[in-house]
Amino acid sequence: MSTSQIAFLKGHGTENDFVIVPDPDNAIDLPASAVARLCDRRAGIGGDGVLHVVRSAAHPEARAMAGEAEWFMDYRNADGSIAEMCGNGVRVFARYLQRAGLVEEGDLAVATRGGVKKVHLAKAESLSGSAAGDITVSMGRAQFPREGVTVTVDGRSWPARNVNMGNPHAVAFVEDLDHAGDLFREPPYSPASVYPDGVNVEFVVDRGERHVAMRVHERGSGETRSCGTGACAVAVAAARRDGLDPSVTGAPVAYTVDLPGGRLVITEHPDGEIEMTGPAVIVAEGHIDPALLAQRPPLA
Numbered sequence: 001m002s003t004s005q006i007a008f009l010k011g012h013g014t015e016n017d018f019v020i021v022p023d024p025d026n027a028i029d030l031p032a033s034a035v036a037r038l039c040d041r042r043a044g045i046g047g048d049g050v051l052h053v054v055r056s057a058a059h060p061e062a063r064a065m066a067g068e069a070e071w072f073m074d075y076r077n078a079d080g081s082i083a084e085m086c087g088n089g090v091r092v093f094a095r096y097l098q099r100a101g102l103v104e105e106g107d108l109a110v111a112t113r114g115g116v117k118k119v120h121l122a123k124a125e126s127l128s129g130s131a132a133g134d135i136t137v138s139m140g141r142a143q144f145p146r147e148g149v150t151v152t153v154d155g156r157s158w159p160a161r162n163v164n165m166g167n168p169h170a171v172a173f174v175e176d177l178d179h180a181g182d183l184f185r186e187p188p189y190s191p192a193s194v195y196p197d198g199v200n201v202e203f204v205v206d207r208g209e210r211h212v213a214m215r216v217h218e219r220g221s222g223e224t225r226s227c228g229t230g231a232c233a234v235a236v237a238a239a240r241r242d243g244l245d246p247s248v249t250g251a252p253v254a255y256t257v258d259l260p261g262g263r264l265v266i267t268e269h270p271d272g273e274i275e276m277t278g279p280a281v282i283v284a285e286g287h288i289d290p291a292l293l294a295q296r297p298p299l300a
Contacts, residue, residue, distance in 0.1 A: 005287040008038075009096060010045060013088035013280045015225035015261025019047040020096050020282075026058040032080025034293040039078040044292065048224045049086060050076040051093050062111045069109035069116045071097060077220030085114030085166040087228015091135040091280035094119045099282050105133070114166030115140060135280050139229065140166055141272035142236045149189040151201060153181045160189065160201070161237045165274075167219075168199045169233035173241065177205055180215050183223035202230045204238065212238050213258040225261030232274050235266035246270045 006028060009020040019038045021028060030052055039047045052074035056062040062072035073093045075086050090110055097103040098121055105121045117140070122133030143164040151160045151172045156179055160170035170189060174180065180203035181187065187201050198219040207213050214234050216227040235255035239245065244253045246268050254267040264278040 004290070006290060006293070007285070008045065008288050009099075009282055009285040010047070011051075011092040011095060011280065011282040012261070013091045013226065013228065014259055014264060014278055016086075016088035016227060017047045017225070018049050018051045018089055018092050019045045020051045020053060020092070021288075022053045022096070022100070024053070024055045024058065026054045028052075030074075030076065030293075032076070033295075035076045035080040036078065037292055037295060038288070045288070048078055048218065048221050049083070049089060051089055051096070052076065053093065053096060056111045061113065065111040065116050069111035071102070072111040075112065077218070078222075079220045081220045082113070083167060083220065085112050085117075085139075085229055087137060087139055087165075087230075087232060087276050088226050088278070088280075090117055090119060090137045090228070091276075091278060092282075094121060094135055094137075095280040095282055112166075134277050136275050136277040137228070139232050139274045139276050142233065142268075142274060144240075145194075147191075147194045149191065149194050149199075151187050151189045153179060153187050161240075162194065163233035163237055165229040165232050167229055168195050168197070169202060169230055170195070170199050171202045171204060171233055171237040173204050173206075173238075175205070177203055177213065177215050179203065180217075183215060183217040185222070186217055186219070200227060200230050200233075202227075202234050204234050207256075207258060210238075210242075210254065211256045211258075215260065226259040226264070228264065228276055228278075231257040231259065231264045232266050232276055236268055236274065239268060247272060 054072045056066035056072040118138035120136040145162045158172040160172040163169045201217045204214045216230045218224045267275045
């Protein structure tokens, strides 16, 4: 571990917050224990995850994508586990690149473990606070595995639709968002074999025509204020429930999704491509004490 100071920034997308660690040459060792300490809200910086910013050519998992995307989002959950994708994280990742002068407004590509994502940064007069323009991310296409599950919380049970957005989701439509419970732990579901590596669980209520609200338990992080891939999964699940399929009608379908941390607009196009539009804000920057990353985990 290097003894020099390590730069970081803090940002959020609809209050899904992240510690950003710029590391173009992939020189910083970030084991799971170090990520968990960074995300600790009492003893660390605090966040729902870490955005490790690496040039694609410098990371073994992203070299094959370097010809399409210069930058790789090496995303980690708050517990240190590796995740395929994070929709809000991509927007914050792009905002960091813009703030650092590495990209300009307009279109860019970001490599992720869920593939290369296309991003559009809207023009804005300022990059400070909410004055920055919204960011649209092409999130790929949803897959609908046949196997579903039943989610149970405090004696209530609901069928949950299985949606894969590059990571797994179980979407349950409920009468009241309070029925989701505290969401500190992964809600029980059956059969467990459908999601051998765990799942993001969304609880959804209707707010109006093509307008829903949700709460989410994110795999590896607990309840978060927002989840971009979860909002996409919820929007397409709601569309299918409502009998709307752009591949059949030939017209895009947009849903407004309210989350505890803000609002996202999810649009599904006739070719199946899903776009997510919402804000991304950088709120702080500083340096990490190398001793924090070098600490050994406590004895069990």
